[in-house]
Amino acid sequence: MREDHSIQELVESISRDLFDKPFRHKAYYNPRLRTTGGRYMLLSHNIELNKKYFDEHGMEELIGIIKHELCHYHLHLAGKGYKHRDHDFRQLIQMVGAPRFCTPLPSEKKKKRKRHLYQCINCEQQYIRKMKMNVSRYACGRCKGRLQYIGELQ
Secondary structure, eight states: OHHHHHHHHHHHHHIIIIISSOOOSOEEEOTTOOSOSEEEOTTTOOEEEOHHHHHHHOHHHHHHHHHHHHHHHHHHHHTSOOSTTOHHHHHHHHHHTOOSSOOOOGGGOOOOOOEEEEEETTTOOEEEESSOOOTTTOBOTTTOOBEEEEEEEO
């Protein structure tokens, strides 16, 4: 694949230029990634990248993601703290100018979940729930009255 070859070269050059260390493993696009820009694989030491970030945000965002994943890579191989919460990781990210989080994708907007409205027959207290519930099993928390289903909220 031509794309995987060019991304491999890009990761190797960023590793050489910013970290002064070689990248000796594989870097490639993983089409199954949806909510993250990339990930460093602990066992294989490979780096997977999300091509959607390049398509929607451009080369600068992709380079930021590569820097971030290379921080994980080099710290893990050196036996230092490679996790997001570790001091070594936060220091290295600041040194190389890598983003801590990637920009959200506009195409992956969060889906609006249905919300259900219930109301007490006695005191008219309203309840909003994410999941539909059986009104015969529950009562009003205020007056112990019966609940009735009003409908879905938008």
